[in-house]
Amino acid sequence: MLRFEHVSKRYPDAGEALTDVSFHLHRGEMAFLTGRSGAGKSTLLKLIAMMEQCTRGSVLLDGQDITRIGERKIPYMRRNLGLIFQDYKLLNDRTVFDNVALPLVVSGYNHQEVARRVRASLDKVGLLGKEKKHPLALSGGEQQRVGIARAIVNKPKLILADEPTGNLDPDLSAEVMFMFEQFKQVGVTVLIASHDIELINHLGHRVLTLDKGHLVVS
């Protein structure tokens, strides 16, 4: 489903952030991406999200090489992805409903379909009653669940999460991981960058470890 083939990434005027990285994630697989600060985790996720381009190698998403697609196709390919961030990246002057609706509005869905899908997503993360609230009126855990609802509203094949539990206490972190496991159950592939070794070991999923841009275990 997601395949890295000999991928290297060098930023201009910097050393290599990733060197000859190869791995494969199957449909419905959940894996953690770990490594020290600066090891290349965010860079790897940005290559999949088409926010950066690799210097060498190929990244294949469902068999399609996303390093070779044209700029104009990127927004369409991104619809296959759900992105989740440590700092939630919510629009604080918009309601929960509007935040979750955003990817659908950008994709041009009609009002009825938007409303139906937003409610279904909020239901999946247990926030159906909070759709009229603004993000800052919610707890950190609830804000992250809004971020998750926004990530799944387009029914992505692949969810990428960059330190999704970095600002959450252990109970809320476990709750978020439980949600990811539910997505995995319905065939969504999930890749989570995290420092939280205790949580990672506890959950027992596959672990990809980066060390100075090299993949150590795959």
Ligand SMILES: Nc1ncnc2c1ncn2[C@@H]1O[C@H](COP(=O)(O)OP(=O)(O)OP(=O)(O)O)[C@@H](O)[C@H]1O
């Ligand atoms: N835009 C950029 N320009 C130049 N160098 C960069 C850029 N982004 C990242 N780097 C460098 O690439 C390397 C990998 O960074 P990256 O952010 O991918 O690591 P990380 O494992 O996600 O770290 P952290 O856990 O601290 O977020 C680092 O040496 C970093 O300084």
